[in-house]
Amino acid sequence: MDMFVTGSYDHTVKLWDVRVTDTRSVMEINHGNPVEDVIFLPSGGLLATAGGNSVKIWDVIAGGKLMFSMEGHNKTVTSICMGRVGKDTGEESKQLRILSVGLDGYMKVFDYAADRVTHTMRFPAPLLSIGYSPDCSTRVIGTSNGILYAGKRKTKKKENEESESDQFWRIAPVEQAERKVLKPSYFRYFQRGQGEKPSPGDYLVMRPKKVKLAEHDKLLKKFRHREALVSVLGSKNPENVLAVMEELVARKKLLKCVSNLDAEELELLFLFLHKYCTMPRYSSLLMGLTKRVLEMRADDIRASDSLKGHIRNLKRSVEEEIRIQQSLQEIQGIISPLLKIAGRR
Template sequence: MTSFQPLNIRRFQQKAQVVTPDTIYWDRLAKPELLKEHTTIDYIDFSPSEPSNFVLTCSVRVQIYNLVTKLVVKNLSRFQKTAYGANFRQDGRLLAAGDEEGHVKIFDTTSRNILRLFKGHKAPVHRAFFTADKLQLASFADDKSVRLWDVANEKVVQTYEDAHTDYIRAGAMHPQSSHMFISGGYDGKINLYDTRAEKAITHTLDHGSPVESMLFLPNGSIFITAGGTQVRVWDLISGSRLLTTMSQHHKTITCLSLGSDGRRLLSGGLDRHVKIYDVSTYKTVHTLTYPNAVVSLGVAAKDQAVVAGMVDGLVSIKRMIVESKPSHLKKIRVSYRKQRLQKMARPATGVPVDHVVSDKSKGNKLQKFDIHLRKYNYKKALDCVCTPLNVKKHPEMVVAVITELQHRGALQAALTDRKDITIIRFINFLCKHLGEVRFMRPLLNAASAVMDVFENNAFAYNKPMIAALERLKRTMKSEVELTCQLLQIKGALEMIIGGALDNNESSTNHSYTQPIPTKMHPSKAASSYIVIVD
């Protein structure tokens, strides 16, 4: 005689989220460590040299923090008005920042001294970046101009007046070529500059919305722009054509950053999310959620940390948890396990066997409701599974028992001659989970069984019982109405798709005759709106 098999609860469990290598990797980010500044965090940048310090630009201060201790290493407060966009040079020895007065200042990160002060812009300078050869600096300002400065001589090399028709809030330098860079303005335009060409602005592209951030990929052949709710990817080699558009945010995208040595792209937005994309496919591989709108973002080298600045001055620091390598003790355990299996495979005769069949039946313990089902105690099985804990956190267990009772034809017997509170608790469970797709069919049958119980037995219809039955009635009615609406939408979509396919076929066949509309058969038209309730 075969042993009693426990109920299969797994078929009613929700589908698990698809676990990808990126999900496992980015889930290693530890719980955020928070810093609080006074106002909005304008810009975050990591030092390319060791140690991996990061700089925060906030109000009239530019502060360099230590990633490990979260303490301020340098405080550059030589600003009369708001500072913007402080970022490191490629070697980490210098730091450039713009300000509200229209100046660009270059600091020595070791001594905090101002080495250069560039004056010439007539409006706030929001971004300033060093060129690839470290000899020049480009500044992007609200006076709609872009200026190229010589760091050594402290003089302007080139001025691009009226490069845009609105504020210029974004720019990026080519990572390998020192004579190429791009700018993005609130007019939605993207300008490409080549200082060697007679016409400095070689291309002008349209992003479609105000450009908030932009960057080049490490090889320099592709650049990415962010503005509105879209991230756009452009191919510089093939004439700056648009490669793809990503619309994963539902509010304005404010910042971009690269991670995993340029293999991952991160975008932060006002919707409190940071989306992580695979640069090879431009598909979203992970999402980070923050307590407020994200306006600045920085990723440390080798993904040591992800730092996000928010609109309320909160700074979130998520450090990557480094997994330790397997120790020699683990190797000893593995070798000991192999030796034990080899001993098990050698019986007393000393002759080795091909395979050892282990008895796992002892570890297969039955649940309490399984024990009651084995003894045909259906009421006790239902009472045992309908505990508040199971109803709240494990509804799949309750539905599995209900389904088993239905298969045995015993659900009606399990609900007969019960107290009112038991019937009301069962009806409440039906009303709560009837709309879930995984539970809908068995719970509809269970609701039918409840009505059969009331039809065949006499009940004292008190107020709580009548209220429970009214709830069940409303739930059933709303599900039927929802099904009707979905079927109507399905029918409308089928007509739209069918019309589109007919138009495509007529265009491919070069048919210029007007198609004669055909009338749908009444039976086919009505079949789209029939609701079948088991």
């Protein structure tokens, strides 16, 4: 054949004719990405180029017209080759396919006559090259981690029907030769991929996990104090509510937030006070807050029957807590003399 083709990282594919004495190429095609591989199809009139995440078919006879573009890969296509696939009934029954591999770890079989991908196979590492034997019985794929995957065509048919890929391939990794250990003084040491395993003496720098903030924390960061208080009151978590209230006290914004609450938001606050103000863990803050809320929102409470109902419930809770404390003091008064007598003995 007197024609040959070249591809370059300048996105161009050039067709050369050895019979032409001129040093210029006879045809130039722009692939649109750095070209990784280029091959002639068996007919001689079509050209396949690989670059970027696409494989393109060009009609050389028509002056470099784009016929098909297969963009099934997610990353750069590194190598392509031609092969025949099909049943074991003769060469005429086998169909021509373009096999492509890429840095995404996929091998794809492309039927350019039907403009579709007929088969996809996943490998555990980025793929750099692919080769097909002349008798279409074996293909070999090279990976970035130094392992070769050789696939040999099966000759025995199984009883159950299988897919084209199951009938055709048996994957067997070729043993990898012992690789030289990379040292920090080597240039390749700094070109390692994310899949490289650290050595025992390596120091690993881990990214800290991003803390997911709750809604009230986000509002506090934006200084939207009243909305933060309302948000945390709706969460029904007393620990969070007390934490937000203490933060608002430190910012001197708690009473201002309470004064700006509407009737429904004020009901949420009274429900929380009724449930937790008598608990010893929270009473030091909540009892004082309850007193100030009653003083500040007295007019609103008088105008609303629902708020009056909350105040009655709150009053009953406080009276019940007072009775319990009085009973405990009476019991303490009875037990204290007995403990003193027991201590003297």
